[in-house]
Amino acid sequence: MSATVAEAARLLAAGELVAIPTETVYGLAADAANPAAVAKIFTLKGRPADHPVIVHVGSAKALDAWAIDIPEAARKLAAAFWPGPLTMILAKAKGVHASVTGGQATVGLRCPSHPVAQALLAEFAKVGSGAFAAPSANRFGHVSPTTVGHVRDEFGPDLPVLDGGPCEVGIESTIVDLSRGTAVLLRPGAITREQIAAIVGEVRERDSEAPRASGTLASHYAPHTPLELVDEHALEPRVRAAVARGERVAVLARGPARASAATSWHSAPESAAAYAHDLYANLRLLDASGAGLILVEAPPRDAAWDAVNDRLARAASEPAFPRGRSS
Numbered sequence: 320m321s322a323t324v325a326e327a328a329r330l331l332a333a334g335e336l337v338a339i340p341t342e343t344v345y346g347l348a349a350d351a352a353n354p355a356a357v358a359k360i361f362t363l364k365g366r367p368a369d370h371p372v373i374v375h376v377g378s379a380k381a382l383d384a385w386a387i388d389i390p391e392a393a394r395k396l397a398a399a400f401w402p403g404p405l406t407m408i409l410a411k412a413k414g415v416h417a418s419v420t421g422g423q424a425t426v427g428l429r430c431p432s433h434p435v436a437q438a439l440l441a442e443f444a445k446v447g448s449g450a451f452a453a454p455s456a457n458r459f460g461h462v463s464p465t466t467v468g469h470v471r472d473e474f475g476p477d478l479p480v481l482d483g484g485p486c487e488v489g490i491e492s493t494i495v496d497l498s499r500g501t502a503v504l505l506r507p508g509a510i511t512r513e514q515i516a517a518i519v520g521e522v523r524e525r526d527s528e529a530p531r532a533s534g535t536l537a538s539h540y541a542p543h544t545p546l547e548l549v550d551e552h553a554l555e556p557r558v559r560a561a562v563a564r565g566e567r568v569a570v571l572a573r574g575p576a577r578a579s580a581a582t583s584w585h586s587a588p589e590s591a592a593a594y595a596h597d598l599y600a601n602l603r604l605l606d607a608s609g610a611g612l613i614l615v616e617a618p619p620r621d622a623a624w625d626a627v628n629d630r631l632a633r634a635a636s637e638p639a640f641p642r643g644r645s646s
Contacts, residue, residue: 340483346453
């Protein structure tokens with residue numbers, strides 16, 4: 320069912336779940352201060368209990384309510400990029416429940432820029448905690464939703480959904496860890512490493528001591544249909560070989576169809592930002608094509624494509640759970 324902002328705020332205050340729009344993807348929201356409500360997210364998604372969720376807040380003023388020992392770098396990044404698609408990992412405040420941190424001493428915080436999300440945060444501040452935990456509104460490990468229709472495909476018609484139209488960015492937020500003295504990039508996104516470095520200086524690669532964070536497992540963002548990344552020059556031979564073995568093949572590539580034997584060939588945008596915007600919708604389209612294999616032409620390897628390459632690498636990784644329509 321569709322919900323208004325006021326209805327969504329009342330549902331959150333009552334401990335219920337609401338699917339909400341952000342500029343990145345649709346989220347499955349619960350009151351971040353209510354552990355029982357947050358637990359419903361994990362149950363509905365089939366999400367592991369130790370996998371933290373991101374807390375969404377209305378402005379940088381909320382930093383001190385959710386985090387301690389906040390470095391100056393965090394305040395500078397908030398001033399530069401909030402509201403926007405940037406999540407910061409910080410030392411959690413005393414009252415932050417383990418249900419949102421995955422039992423860790425850190426919490427992920429983000430201030431979304433979508434006007435509907437901002438309106439909901441403002442309304443929820445009147446009737447509740449004013450902050451919601453919201454991982455993507457899909458079954459755990461599956462392709463993230465960027466439209467209301469995608470959310471319906473995942474959870475059916477009964478989940479309350481706040482309709483904000485198609486998401487502007489189309490992939491999840493950049494995640495940067497600021498809890499250990501130096502900025503560490505945990506997940507690339509629309510806010511680039513270079514943009515962050517321009518504010519805080521050095522940005523290191525993820526390391527073995529990094530906190531767990533949303534969307535950083537080896538297998539994630541995956542369609543039900545097995546997906547392979549293929550080099551540009553190997554794509555057509557790979558399609559023909561698969562078809563010769565009797566496989567039905569769906570292709571996502573930059574540029575027009577070059578292998579007529581494919582069951583479905585979808586041409587992706589040339590620019591990194593447009594490709595990212597359309598990525599999950601394209602993967603869902605190919606997943607529904609009836610093919611038994613999705614082949615994706617590997618995008619360029621330059622920095623502008625880091626976020627897209629990250630998502631595709633995880634989508635192509637061998638899943639920790641069996642792929643299938645009921646997963």
